[in-house]
Amino acid sequence: MSDVSETSAGGNAIPTETENLARSVVTAEADPSEMTEFAVLPKAAYTTEEYLQVENRRLFSVSWMFATFARHVSEPGDVVPVTVQGVPLFVVRDEEGTLKAFHNVCSHRGSQLVCEMQKERKTIVCPYHAWTYNLKGELSWTKHFAGVNATDLPDRQQNKLGLKEVAVAQWLDFVFVNFSAMPESFAQQISELEQRWADYDLSSMTYGSSMRYDFDANWKLIVENFLESYHVPFIHQTLNTYSPFSERYQIQLSDRLLGIGQGRYQPEPLHGKRLPSWPMRDGKENIKAEYFSVYPTFLIGVMPDHLFAWVLEPVSAGKTVEHLHFYFVGEEGAHAEKFAPHRAQTLENWKQVNDEDWEIIQRMQAGMQSPAFPHPLLSRHMERNINAFQTLIRTHVGLPGPAATTLVS
Numbered sequence: 548m549s550d551v552s553e554t555s556a557g558g559n560a561i562p563t564e565t566e567n568l569a570r571s572v573v574t575a576e577a578d579p580s581e582m583t584e585f586a587v588l589p590k591a592a593y594t595t596e597e598y599l600q601v602e603n604r605r606l607f608s609v610s611w612m613f614a615t616f617a618r619h620v621s622e623p624g625d626v627v628p629v630t631v632q633g634v635p636l637f638v639v640r641d642e643e644g645t646l647k648a649f650h651n652v653c654s655h656r657g658s659q660l661v662c663e664m665q666k667e668r669k670t671i672v673c674p675y676h677a678w679t680y681n682l683k684g685e686l687s688w689t690k691h692f693a694g695v696n697a698t699d700l701p702d703r704q705q706n707k708l709g710l711k712e713v714a715v716a717q718w719l720d721f722v723f724v725n726f727s728a729m730p731e732s733f734a735q736q737i738s739e740l741e742q743r744w745a746d747y748d749l750s751s752m753t754y755g756s757s758m759r760y761d762f763d764a765n766w767k768l769i770v771e772n773f774l775e776s777y778h779v780p781f782i783h784q785t786l787n788t789y790s791p792f793s794e795r796y797q798i799q800l801s802d803r804l805l806g807i808g809q810g811r812y813q814p815e816p817l818h819g820k821r822l823p824s825w826p827m828r829d830g831k832e833n834i835k836a837e838y839f840s841v842y843p844t845f846l847i848g849v850m851p852d853h854l855f856a857w858v859l860e861p862v863s864a865g866k867t868v869e870h871l872h873f874y875f876v877g878e879e880g881a882h883a884e885k886f887a888p889h890r891a892q893t894l895e896n897w898k899q900v901n902d903e904d905w906e907i908i909q910r911m912q913a914g915m916q917s918p919a920f921p922h923p924l925l926s927r928h929m930e931r932n933i934n935a936f937q938t939l940i941r942t943h944v945g946l947p948g949p950a951a952t953t954l955v956s
Contacts, residue, residue: 551716551717551718551733551734551737551738551741582925582927582931582934583925584924584925584926584927585922585923585924585925586922586923586924586925586933586934586937587934587937587938587940587941588767588923588937588940588941588946589922589923589946589947590915590920590921590922590923591947592767592940592944592946592947593765593767593768593864593912593915594765594864594865594912594915594916595864595947596863596864597947598864598944598947599765599861599863599864601944601945601947602861602940602944603632605943605944605945606843606940606943606944607632607843607844607861608632608726608727609725609726609727609730609943610725610842610843610844611716611723611724611725611730611733611736611841611845612631612632612723612724612725612843612844612845613631613721613722613723613844613845613858614629614631614636614638614648614715614722614723614724615627615629615638615722616720616721616722616754617646617717617719617720617721617722618720618754619638619664620638620639620640620646620722621640622640622666622667623640623641623642623643623644623682624639624640624642624665624666624667624668624669624682625639625640625664625665625666625667625668626638626639626661626664626665626666626668626671627639627661627664628651628659628661628662628663628664629724631724632861634650634726635650635651635652635659636648636649636650636651636713636724637649637651637660637661637671638715638722638724639668639671639682640682641682641683642669642682646715646717646722647682647683647684647712647715648712648713648714648715648722648724649684649710649711649712649713650710650711650712650713652711653673653675653676653678654678654686654708654709654710655673655675655676655678655689655708656675656676658673658674658675660672660673660674660680660710668682669681669682670682670687671710676689677690680709680710684709684710684711684712685709685710686708686709686710713725713726714726714727714730716733716734718733718737719749719752720752720754720856720874721845721856723845736801736803736804736841736842737804737841739800739801739804740800740804740839740841743800743837744837744849745828746827746828746829747825747827747828747833747849748825748826748827748828749825749849749854751825751826751876751877752854752874752875752876753874753875753876753877753878753880753881753882754872754873754874754881755853755873755874755875755880755881755882755890755894756872756873756890756894757870757871757872757873758870758871758894758897758898758901759868759869759870759871760868760869760871760901760905761866761867761868761869762866762867762868762869762905762908762909762912763865763866763909763912763913764865764866764867764908764909764911764912765861765864765865765867765912766844766859766860766861766867767936767937767940768908768911768912769859769867769869769904769908770840770843770844770846770859770936771930771933771936771937772904772907772908773807773838773840773846773857774797774805774806774807774840774930774932774933774936775797775807775929775930775932775933776792776795776797776807776929777926777929777930778907779792779795780792782903782904782907783900783903785896785899786896786899786900789812789813789814789815790809790811790812790836791809791811794809794810794811795807795808795809796808796809796810797931797932798837798839798932799931799932799935800839802842802935802938802939803841803842803939804839804840804841804842805839805840805842805932805935805936806837806838806839806840806932807837807838807932808835808836808837809835809836809837810834810835811834811835812834812835812836812850812851813834813851814892814893814896817888817889817892818888820885820886820889821852821889822852822853822875822876822880822886822889822890822893823852823875823876823877823879823880823886824851824852824876825849825851825852825876826876833851834851835851836848836849836850836851837849838855840936842936842939843940844858844859844860844861845857845858845859846858846859852875852876852880852893853873853874853875853876853880853893854873854874854875855871855872855873855874855897856871856872856874857869857870857871857872858870858872865912869901871897871901873893873894873897875890
């Protein structure tokens with residue numbers, strides 16, 4: 548299991564909300580008897596732009612959000628531009644090998660600094676007036692600013708005119724950023740999942756391929772669908788043959804790590820062969836699968852022979868882009884020609900599952916527009932994860948409109 552590394556932002560990162568965003572910690576599944584069948588969030592939380600704007604301010608701006616892949620910034624001088632929640636950033640590996648993230652904007656006139664991936668950079672140079680920054684974000688050169696051929700830094704305020712840093716963390720092949728000036732530790736947030744998957748040797752995970760889905764639906768409906776298996780025998784009848792609904796269980800490692808596990812995940816072999824499996828540190832054969840929502844918008848799962856990471860990009864209250872990335876065991880599992888049919892079958896299986904989810908999730912979003920649907924309901928037994936997810940959203944964001952919500956039984 549790869550270690551988590553993270554870097555704190557400088558003092559110029561976007562400040563947190565002044566409200567107290569206290570977090571609870573859930574270490575076990577909720578008792579069904581303590582859960583109301585009425586959903587914690589009303590449908591307005593899924594359908595109004597006003598609620599998404601509050602999520603941007605109170606949730607996304609203080610959460611760890613996926614930014615890019617560690618493999619793209621693996622060497623000193625690697626630079627990758629990214630956009631996170633509409634904010635242009637770039638991630639860089641400095642000359643000492645430290646991962647850093649900065650707002651992608653020059654302190655002079657606001658030009659975007661980096662527009663494409665770059666390798667072996669020693670400096671970041673603005674294309675407009677050649678203001679130059681080192682890879683630690685410090686302003687180092689402003690030729691002609693004080694006159695022709697003069698290199699004096701403006702008002703000797705170079706310390707204040709450096710790049711604005713953002714907190715960054717790396718886990719496995721994934722790089723996350725946090726706009727808060729005092730972010731919570733990503734290592735602490737992910738620690739329970741690291742411990743749970745400690746027997747998996749994921750050091751050989753190798754990127755295979757990606758997919759994209761454009762949903763006419765709110766991002767939370769996608770997470771909620773991911774967190775329950777109630778729908779599997781009805782929507783995913785093929786999946787249910789090799790990932791049985793009856794063998795699935797809900798998991799709550801913490802309030803930020805909710806998931807589903809299953810005791811058997813074993814598609815049929817092709818030509819008598821299976822994809823290479825993850826080495827297990829205890830030496831035992833593994834046929835189970837687990838997947839988790841890493842709050843708020845990152846979804847990850849490990850199967851016996853592959854791993855997926857899905858990233859949600861909220862676009863509007865009713866539109867979300869989902870990016871799906873798949874990893875296999877070593878170069879052989881990810882690229883060997885002899886396993887090409889196996890990879891193709893694995894990806895086709897996931898495409899079928901996601902096609903089915905894509906349709907039904909959009910139907911839910913459309914149905915929420917109806918005045919005949921006053922409030923979602925949840926099963927105390929089958930949808931406890933959704934209750935926990937909604938409770939955390941409400942803790943951070945609140946309720947849309949008046950605090951009181953009328954429930955119709």
